[in-house]
Each structure stands twice: as C-alpha cells, then as structure tokens.
Amino acid sequence: MKITIAGTGYVGLVTGVCLAEHGHTVTCVDVDLQKIEMMRSGISPIYEPGLDELMQRNMERLIFTTDYASAYKNADVIFIGVGTPEKKDGSANLKYVYEVVRQIARTAQKSSVVVVKSTVPIGTNDRIEELLNENKCFDVEFSVVSNPEFLAQGTAVRDTLHASRIVIGVESPEAEQIMREVYQGFDAPVVVTNRRSAEMIKYASNDFLALKISYINEIANLCELIGADIEAVTRGMGFDQRIGNKFLQAGIGYGGSCFPKDTKALHWLANFHDYEIKTIKAAIEVNEQQKLRLYKKARKYYDSLDGLTVAVLGLTFKPNTDDMREAPSLVNIPLFLEDGAYVKAFDPVGIEKFKIAFGRNGEQSENITYCTSIAETLENADICFIFTEWPEICDLTAEDFKRMRKPIVLDGRNCFRPEEMAGITYDSIGRNCITEMA
Secondary structure, eight states: OEEEEEOOSHHHHHHHHHHHHTTOEEEEEOSOHHHHHHHHTTOOSSOOTTHHHHHHHTGGGEEEESOHHHHHHTOSEEEEOOOOOBOTTSOBOOHHHHHHHHHHHHHOOSOEEEEEOSOOOTTHHHHHHHHHHHHOOSSOOEEEEEOOOOOOTTSHHHHHHTOSOEEEEOSSHHHHHHHHHHTTTOSSOEEEEOHHHHHHHHHHHHHHHHHHHHHHHHHHHHHHHHTOBHHHHHHHHHTSTTTOSTTOOOSSOOOSSSHHHHHHHHHHHHHHTTOOOHHHHHHHHHHHHHTTHHHHHGGGTOSOOTTOEEEEEOOSSSTTOOOOTTOHHHHHHHHHHHTTOEEEEEOSSOHHHHHHHHHHTTOOOSSEEEOSSHHHHHTTOSEEEEOOOOHHHHTOOHHHHTTSSSOEEEESSOOSOGGGGTBSEEEOSSBOOOBOBO
C-alpha cells in the first residue's frame, strides 16, 4: 500500500518506519530540510532505541521529502502525525493539524483515507472531514479515521510493532477494511469504534495513567510522614490484578510529550462544556508540586543553596529518550541558579536538548557546567539531585558519591535501596529510611 506520513516526530517517524517494516511503501513529509537530509542518510533525528536500525533496514521502502504536494498526490492512505502542543489556556493547539489538512485537500488527486494519529480533542476528526471537503481542488473522496497512538518514548518501536491494541475510529465499513489492510500482520488486537470514541480512548487512557502516577506520589509523600515504605506499599498493591503494578513507581512527577498536555487538554475541554473532571484537575496540581519535592527536601540539609556546588544527574524526563518536555530538571535548575548555586549537570544523551529548552525559557547562566561523566559531575559537590533513572546512574554505589565534598544525595527516582547507601546521606521519595553520613 502507498502510504504518506505527515510529520516525522516520535509518532510520525516511528509509525512510518514500522509500516515500512510490514512491507508498505511509505513517504515521510516534514518541513525541516535538515531533518529530511538526516533521515535520507539513515539517521533518525530523534533518540529512540532501535529506530535507526529499523530505518536503515527498510530504506528501500522509505522516502523522505519536504514536497508535500507530490507526497499527497496519489497516496492511498495519509497519516497525520504532527504535534498538538498546549496553548497558554491548556487547550490543544490544532494549527499544525489543520495546516496539513488543507495541504492534503489542495493536492490530493486520488480518493484516500486520511488517518489522524495526532492526539486531538473529541470532535476534531469531524472538523477535519469538513475542511477536506471544503478545500479540495480535485474530484476525490476522503474518509477520515481516528487512529490514536499509545507509544511511549524509549519503547516506541516495540510499542508500535507489538501494541497493546490498535484503535480504529471509523464512520464507514470501507474505511475500516482499508485500515485492517494497513495493519495486517501487526501483533495486536484491533478495537473498532466510531471516531469520537476513539478520540476519547486516547485521552482517557493517558489521563488515567497520569492520575495513577499522581495518586501514588501522594501516597508516597504521606508514607514519609507516617513511617511507611512506599515500595512495600506498591508491591503489596501490585498483586491485585484490578490495580496492577504498572505506573506505581513513586518519584518527582511525570513529564514528556503526552501526559502534561493531555491532562490539561481534557481538563480544558471539560470546562469548555461546563463540566469539571475533578480527578484530572487534582492530578495536574499534584504533579506540578511533586516536581519540587527534592528542592524542598534540600532545606533539611542547607538553609540556602547560595555558594554551593549542586550536582544534577539526569536531565531528560525519563531514560532512553532525549526529550526535555516538562522535565523536572527544567523546573529545578533555574531555582538552584536563582538561589546562587553553581550547577554541574550530567545526562548521557540530553544535554544538547536541555541547552535548547533552557535557552528557550529565557534562561542563561555562567554558573552551569555540562559534564561528560558522572565522576566529573560529583567531584567536590555539596549536594546531588537525581532527576532521571538512567542505567548508568542506577549502577552507582555509595562509594561513587564519596567523591563529593558532602555526600548528600536526594534521589527523585528511588534508584537505590537505602541499605546500600550506608556512609552517605541518602534521601529518596516515600521511604522513611534516610541514611546518614558516617
């Protein structure tokens, strides 16, 4: 099948490469010529384990271009996978989606199925169908399908090739049949609904997971106050199949490209319809506060960070990605610098993206140094903050932290067992046991 993908971010590029792996001829369209040139040479512009290898294996079926007119002209199926970032009011910005829709309408010379992969508010697919028909320049028919993605950064390739489910929101049996052909051979159950239900499945799924994270973080905070151990609590909860053991890892909040914007978008949408989903509102509020948990803990050890050397391990919002969106590091490091601290930061893949995001937020400072090793980062530091559970960070021992001037470690991802951290001050999330320096 001849497929075109609009957008080459996490959703678009991974979808395109995985469809090529299943034998489809896939054209990926993007406005960024530099990204297109990278992909033509077999290099992914995003850090995602396994993606480069899969792309290189399927180069004969992959075309990368900035020429959207030729890409849409004779496509059988066109996927829209562009971003829907949040606006200042929390609603989803559909500017890029609608721009692609108008391009498709003006240039498609063959009847096709337009598949919306981007996360969009409920009812958006209906509007897309209207725009396609209002703006089309040729005698063609469009079928619009909602096909939300459920991939996670760091495991996106696996999540696409072996998805938990493939959701197809359609309004006609013909569109359903074409989508079944697109996904023939994929190892996943297919759920067929109408379009609005498919749109809601995406939001309801992501927001439930975000709620679960915020809930367990609140339980963790209470555990610290009453002397309980959050890891024992979550272990006991996880055996209950009604609850499960996923997304019960206490920490300093969720980030990334999905949960923050999707919770805000659903909250905004409910308010727009004069309804409030109180649980989602609470999840958003809890998460924002949780990101500052370690910063507040630091006051137990220092009245002020002024003049101190602060080591930061991990900048990305999670391991196995270079994505900085809504990362706790972006909230905390400016506070450290504002307090007068000197910051040394390490991340195995995220430093360049952090610099860009840091600058975009208007932040500039001579008091931050980017280190190429963990040892360099910890050397002579007065306190250490762990924001990301990268494997190389989790492999550290108490001895590694003793190169600090004062080995005080605040762990926002519970990378270590407290009993293994004897000889240093080690404080984590939801575990009442705080080890002390010898």
